[in-house]
Amino acid sequence: MRAVVRTTLTGWGRTNPSAADVVELFPGELPGALKEIDDRGALVRGLGRSYGDAAQNGGGLVIRLLGSASDALLDRAAGTVTVSAGASLDELLRHLVPRGFFVPVTPGTRFVTIGGAIASDIHGKNHHVDGSFGNHVLRMSLQLADGSVAELSRTSDPDLFWATIGGMGLTGIVLEATIALLAVETSRMAVDTHRIADLDRLMSVMDDGDDEAHRYSVAWIDLAAKGSQLGRSVLTRGDHAKLDQLSAKQQVDPLAYGPQQLVSVPPIIPRPGLLNHMTVAAFNELWFRKAPKRRLGGIESISSFFHPLDMVGQWPRFYGRPGLVQYQLMVPFGQEDAMRRIVERVSASGAASFLAVLKRFGAGNEAPLSFPQPGWTLALDLPGGAPNLDRLLHHLDDMVLGAGGRNYFAKDAHTSPHTIRGGYSRLAEWQAVRRRVDPHDSWQSDLGRRLRLADD
């Protein structure tokens, strides 16, 4: 095994640090490495975009799985790609888009690995139409703790297949997967943008049936706005642009794709960071006003529509030393009142949040720990240093549970085992499958320990 270095790891929010032995391995080296696992277990870490402690393992082994998209096997006729789990969506998109294909689900950043996409069962702006990432995984191979490799699909050990989707890396190591793709004519998006005056109007617009007419739909909410402006938002709905929707100039190279990172945040940010309620309120005001009241069919690039944050490297550094805490919840349909109360509570707390995103979820899938269920999801960025933030989030946890909702593991950095058991009624079912393939707790993570995912 090559060099092992004890390294302090955090999530994307730069909170919850712990130190682990980090090693880089090729998939072929895994069986040998399994022998080195002790009672602190092992975990694969992708690109570390989970906000909390999902991709770290204090005192244990953390494996960086080497593998790129250059070995990806595209089957044009079937519209599928077989790719190693260590490849990122960024690499995959650079390979696929010029060839007329898109990934079936992308989150707000391109910098997640295929393995991470499966482990968190990520979702995107098209969940209401296309479901989450796991819905499009046709098959995958999983390295098990006993050294064997399992071939998983909906017909080949479906229990383990679905336990691995959303299983946060705790059933084994995904080695490679075959994903169903979306065929696209161009690398651009046709986008409708609306400014909406308040939350009630927003939810009713998103619910009015028109949402399904667009593949992608998401609203950005200004949480600094209060009173009658509570939940004022910018709703964007888009589809992959057809060739005839592009300008003549764009039609010359319709599948051109070359996303750039414009700038990166330097590691020196003044304390206490640049974000407080006043600066965020000012920023949000400008952002809200900048959005057109109503614009139909605007042409945007893939990066600008899906991945605006990726334009700024290391953006959590803006939050300074205390880091940032993300909170993502969902409540089922019929609980719009609870969502309204939650938005009011966050707005009243004055906890600054640039990026509050509201989305409508469609049908969930069979994975027991998958986050999306039919209903509404709200995702918030909060400065880790905001006063009484712990109290706010623990209170929101109670409100979410009371509404029959749940939190998202990929974002969680603070909640308790109790909250998770309330939100995920199929946890025991997942634990039984996991125990079958990992009876000695070879796969562990800080998230798993903190939320007691593996324990009863």
Added chain:
Amino acid sequence: MDNAFGQPQTIVVLGGTSDIGLAIARELISPVTRTIVLACRDLDRGERAAAALRDGAFEVVVVHFDGADTASHEALIAGLAATYGDLDVVVLAFGQLGNGEETGRDVTDAAVLAHLNFTGAVSVAVAVANRLRVQGHGTLVVLSSVAGERVRKANFVYGATKAGLDGFAQGLGDSLVGSGARVLVVRPGFVHSAMTKGMKAAPFATTPDKVAEVTVRGLRRGSRTVWAPGILRFVFSALRHLPAPVWRRLPLG
């Protein structure tokens, strides 16, 4: 495992009947608290303290701990981790005050006090640090004292043990850098507590609750050392440089 707010799930108080130790445990209670362990010599007193802490949502357990019995420390810490999972915050809050100058005139008393307050603390701290290293995370809070900043003859054996403990804790903290684990050294001034009952308060006296507040703030910020109250940092910065004859005559209680 701590959450993003530095809220621990498992808290251990070594010296589980200490007023300051209990105040820190209380201050750390949050919706994610799972277990508080009070490790003490007097189990009855420990049980009474546990009963006062219990809230239903988390368990409070009392275990036997003798700071002077260094041979038992490694097994105790290993046992706690095996039973309750990763130790997130361990507070070293045990020790005796001694009997002022008189302790400094009795060979046995002096040796016993030095052994408990210094050697016992070093022993259990090493056991805790080793466990935290294995975990890759966790914080050891060491209750030092301004009495160790510059030792006064009024209580010089006690003061010396705190001076030694303080230096040891800082060195231990340095040796833990990169391991994921940390040490927080807390330097309270005169604290109104059971330990100091009947004594004349020194200037800038404080309470266990205030010390707990300062400690938890220091934990959340990732501080290495904190003073309670904070002003003592500057007070002692000055006092440190007083010529010895002047220092000796200061009425510091």
